[in-house]
Structure formats: C-alpha cells, structure tokens
Amino acid sequence: MAIGVPTNKKQKKKKNDLTRHLTYSNKKSVNDIMKTPKSKLVNIWGKTEKDANTRNFLFYGDNLPIMAKLLDNRKISGKVRLVYIDPPYSTQTAFHSRKLSHAYEDNLTGAEFIEFLRARLILLRELLAEDGSIYLHLDEKMVFHIKVIMDEIFGLNNYKNCIVRKKCNPKNYTRKKYGNISDYILFYTKSDQYVWNRPIEPWTEDRALKEYQYIEEKTGRRYKKVPIHAPGVRNGETGKPWRGMLPPPGKHWQYTPQKLDILDAENKIYWSPNGNPRRKVYLDENPGVSVQDIWLDYRDAHNQNIKITGYPTEKNPELLKRIIEASSNPDDIVLDCFCGSGTTLEIAHRLGRRWIGIDNSVEAMRTVLDRFAKGTEMMGDFVSKRKNKNQLPSLFEPIECEIEQGTRASKHRPIKNFSLIADVKCARDIEPVVDEWIKHQR
Numbered sequence: 098m099a100i101g102v103p104t105n106k107k108q109k110k111k112k113n114d115l116t117r118h119l120t121y122s123n124k125k126s127v128n129d130i131m132k133t134p135k136s137k138l139v140n141i142w143g144k145t146e147k148d149a150n151t152r153n154f155l156f157y158g159d160n161l162p163i164m165a166k167l168l169d170n171r172k173i174s175g176k177v178r179l180v181y182i183d184p185p186y187s188t189q190t191a192f193h194s195r196k197l198s199h200a201y202e203d204n205l206t207g208a209e210f211i212e213f214l215r216a217r218l219i220l221l222r223e224l225l226a227e228d229g230s231i232y233l234h235l236d237e238k239m240v241f242h243i244k245v246i247m248d249e250i251f252g253l254n255n256y257k258n259c260i261v262r263k264k265c266n267p268k269n270y271t272r273k274k275y276g277n278i279s280d281y282i283l284f285y286t287k288s289d290q291y292v293w294n295r296p297i298e299p300w301t302e303d304r305a306l307k308e309y310q311y312i313e314e315k316t317g318r319r320y321k322k323v324p325i326h327a328p329g330v331r332n333g334e335t336g337k338p339w340r341g342m343l344p345p346p347g348k349h350w351q352y353t354p355q356k357l358d359i360l361d362a363e364n365k366i367y368w369s370p371n372g373n374p375r376r377k378v379y380l381d382e383n384p385g386v387s388v389q390d391i392w393l394d395y396r397d398a399h400n401q402n403i404k405i406t407g408y409p410t411e412k413n414p415e416l417l418k419r420i421i422e423a424s425s426n427p428d429d430i431v432l433d434c435f436c437g438s439g440t441t442l443e444i445a446h447r448l449g450r451r452w453i454g455i456d457n458s459v460e461a462m463r464t465v466l467d468r469f470a471k472g473t474e475m476m477g478d479f480v481s482k483r484k485n486k487n488q489l490p491s492l493f494e495p496i497e498c499e500i501e502q503g504t505r506a507s508k509h510r511p512i513k514n515f516s517l518i519a520d521v522k523c524a525r526d527i528e529p530v531v532d533e534w535i536k537h538q539r
C-alpha cells in the first residue's frame with residue numbers, strides 16, 4: 098500500500114495559485130459576458146417572477162439572456178443553493194423524443210461549445226449563494242476542457258469531485274478499445290463553507306460482517322480495529338509520547354495523549370498481545386459507508402426499466418435525488434438551466450425545495466408540463482407480450498410491451514405550484530403546448 102504524507106498548507110496554497118487558463122479564439126472577457134442583454138419576459142401561467150408567493154419557475158427561452166435577467170431579481174440572484182446542469186455534450190446529434198418529436202440539436206463543437214458553456218457558467222456563479230454548489234454533467238468528449246474552465250471560474254480550491262457515473266449496461270463492443278459506459282459529473286462549490294448532508298450507503302449484512310469482524314465480549318457490540326496514528330511528523334501534542342510510546346517513525350498520533358487516555362478509560366482502545374494500541378470503531382455508531390465518487394446505480398432510464406417521460410437524454414431521478422439531498426436543504430432554490438424533461442425540477446419539488454428550470458425546446462416544455470400533470474410511464478420495451486415466455490420471438494415480430502403504453506402511476510400528485518414564463522421573442526412558439534396544459538387544468 099502506498100503511503101503519502103500530505104504537504105503542509107503553505108505548499109498546498111502555492112500549488113493552487115497556479116491558475117490554469119484555456120486559450121481559444123473569440124474568448125470574451127468576463128465583463129462582456131456580464132453585459133449580456135437581458136430577456137424581456139412575459140408571464141404565461143401562474144404568478145409573475147416578482148410575486149412574493151411564487152416558489153417555482155419554469156422559463157422558456159435561451160438560458161443566457163434569461164439568467165442575465167434573473168441576476169436583477171434580489172430574491173434569486175446570489176440565493177441559489179444548488180445548480181445541476183446536463184447541457185448538450187457536443188455530440189453533433191439531433192435528438193428526438195420516443196414519440197419522434199424533435200427535441201433539440203447538439204451541434205456546437207470545439208471553442209464554440211466551450212464558450213457557449215463558459216458564458217452560462219459565469220452567470221451561474223453569480224446566481225449561486227456563497228454556500229452553494231454546482232454539478233455539471235458531461236461525457237468524456239468535453240469534460241476535460243470544461244474542467245479547466247470550471248477551475249478558472251470557480252477556482253481550483255473549490256473543485257470537489259469528478260464523479261464517474263455508469264450510464265448504461267455493458268455493450269457488446271467490437272471496436273479495438275474498451276467499452277464506454279461512463280460519463281462524468283464535475284462538482285464545485287462557490288466557497289469552502291457549503292451545504293453538505295453527507296450521503297451514506299446503508300450497510301449490507303455481508304459487507305458489515307466482513308468489515309466489522311470482532312465482537313466485544315462484555316457488550317456483544319461488533320467492531321473493527323483502526324490505527325491511532327496518521328502519516329506526517331507533528332511537533333505539538335500529537336507528536337509527544339503516549340504511555341511511554343512515540344508514534345511510529347514519520348507519523349503522529351491521531352489524538353492528543355489526553356484524548357487517548359479518555360478513549361482507553363472508555364474501553365475504546367484495543368491492546369494487542371504484544372502491546373500495540375488500536376482504536377475500536379463500532380458498527381452501531383456507523384450508519385453506513387460514505388458515498389464515494391463512482392456511482393454505479395444511476396444508469397439512464399432507458400437502461401434500468403424505470404418510469405420515464407420519453408424525452409431524449411433524460412436523467413435518472415434517483416441520481417438527482419442523491420445530488421439534491423447532499424447539497425441542499427428544504428426550501429433552498431435548486432436551478433437547472435438545461436432542464437429538458439424536468440427531472441431536476443420534479444425531484445426538487447418532491448423533496449420540498451424551490452426550483453427554477455429553463456429550456457429553449459418546445460418539446461422540453463411539453464414534456465415538463467405533461468410530467469407535472471400526469472407523471473412518467475414505463476417504457477416497457479424490454480419484455481415481449483408473448484404469452485409463452487419460452488417461445489423465441491420471430492425476427493420480424495414488432496416489439497410489444499407487457500406494460501401497456503399510456504398507463505401512468507395512479508399515485509402521481511400533479512405539480513401545479515409554479516409559474517410559466519417565456520422570453521417575449523419566442524413566447525408564441527409554446528402557445529399550442531400551453532393551450533393543452535391550460536385545458537388540462539380545468
């Protein structure tokens with residue numbers, strides 16, 4: 098096992114002062130981006146964005162001028178606790194919903210793509226609260242370029258994680274390289290004081306028994322033994338002898354000798370037959386394992402047979418639940434300015450957060466409103482409707498679903514407490530969608 102000794106804080110700071118910049122043509126100054134012309138907004142449904150009782154907003158239009166406008170709103174600007182965005186990934190693809198309606202185009206490449214996202218990230222930083230967090234979802238194509246841009250905007254010191262998400266099931270890959278089943282979520286905060294509700298994966302019996310192998314005779318409590326020293330020499334209390342013993346070479350005690358005495362008096366130190374002390378950590382004091390930065394359980398809806406809207410590239414609701422619970426509290430504002438089918442918005446709503454969603458696709462608006470009114474439905478094309486399960490499907494048999502299309506969850510609670518607001522430039526585009534929605538409200 099490799100043992101590293103952390104460098105001291107001064108050295109660390111020096112390293113982090115090394116600001117990296119990405120240079121490319123047509124990179125605007127932050128000042129110019131902050132002068133982005135603001136949207137003129139028109140209220141379509143519900144109360145205006147200035148109304149004190151409005152908790153949630155769905156905006157239709159380009160997110161850049163809309164966010165420039167939101168910066169004027171004192172109840173929103175600098176108050177957003179959490180941003181999750183899942184923008185286009187520079188795939189050069191036109192995306193359609195499962196009903197084959199056009200959803201959006203993902204055509205920008207290279208510097209144009211980077212600048213498109215950079216401008217939005219600069220405004221998002223201004224909208225974020227000082228203790229806010231931002232999660233940006235991308236795939237391998239642009240994530241490394243955008244990591245450098247995020248370092249520029251949020252600061253390398255505020256980089257927290259690059260989460261690796263398993264996005265789909267293994268493919269029968271025939272190309273001469275490894276199968277690609279991952280994408281990435283960059284997690285940054287605006288400062289080092291940020292909301293963090295430590296996510297935990299509860300113990301499985303198997304894992305708990307493997308890790309906590311010992312049982313305390315008197316109490317019957319299950320525990321494991323961990324070292325009481327850590328790498329690095331210290332000259333203070335934790336470098337002094339305890340019970341006549343110095344910490345091993347190159348190490349220091351994790352606690353002061355006084356604290357170690359207390360732990361020992363509480364019978365929380367295990368002494369090996371040859372006199373080596375270790376600390377006892379009890380299973381019943383540990384609710385589970387802290388979540389790590391590889392997430393295997395949140396494959397895209399299409400790969401997990403869960404309920405979906407049918408919008409292309411929609412994300413798994415459980416993924417959003419984890420992020421929203423970890424980095425926000427009830428009543429906080431959660432913002433997704435590439436909201437697509439509204440996964441972030443619905444989960445934020447269900448978790449008692451306020452939310453702001455923006456998208457410039459008519460199909461996204463149709464999908465969000467439909468999702469709010471009627472819920473999601475099973476995709477269901479994993480299972481053939483054939484009665485005899487052993488009978489092989491004919492090659493030309495149409496795929497039929499065991500789960501009838503069109504059945505929605507009976508328990509769905511419609512989401513109505515929000516305002517729908519559009520940029521005047523494009524408000525007319527969503528008239529038919531809104532007429533449908535209003536009819537459904539009656």
Ligand SMILES: C[S@@+](CC[C@H](N)C(=O)[O-])C[C@H]1O[C@@H](n2cnc3c(N)ncnc32)[C@H](O)[C@@H]1O
Nearest residue numbers: 159160183201411412435437438440456457458
């Ligand atoms: C990858 S999808 C988001 C999917 C979403 N996470 C979900 O769970 O459904 C990207 C979305 O960004 C939207 N979009 C792209 N450019 C935009 C812009 N300039 N302003 C607002 N929305 C934009 C697209 O219409 C699309 O819905």
